[in-house]
Amino acid sequence: MSRLSARGPVWVALRARVLDRDGGVCVYCGGEASEVDHIVPKAAGGRDELANLAAACKRCNARKGARSAVARLTWFNPQWLDRV
Ligand SMILES: [Zn+2]
Structure with a gap:
């Protein structure tokens, strides 16, 4: 199994939906x-959940720290507000 599926099929499907x-x-x-x-x-x-996940590249995802992700966003997807 690849590392991507380490969190299970639900996560893999969720991740694909976010991307x-x-x-x-x-x-x-x-x-x-x-x-x-x-x-x-x-x-x-x-x-x-979809409303709390955003697509990111490897570099930006690796750079996250204590700083709020919201402060780093460069655009906002209204669909983030949709609850699953
Ligand atoms: Zn990036």
Whole structure:
């Protein structure tokens, strides 16, 4: 099994939906997204749901720290407000 599926098929499907919804574009730099990032970090109570996930490229996803992801967003997808 690949590392991508380490979190299970539900996560893999969710991740694919997020990338598709955001057009495969990184929300932080506009580059090609290959990963998804939690807008509210899981450590802060963020959940694995469409409204809390955004497409991100490897570089931006790796750069996340204590800083809020919202402050780093370069564009906002209204669909993030849709609850699953
Ligand atoms: Zn990026």
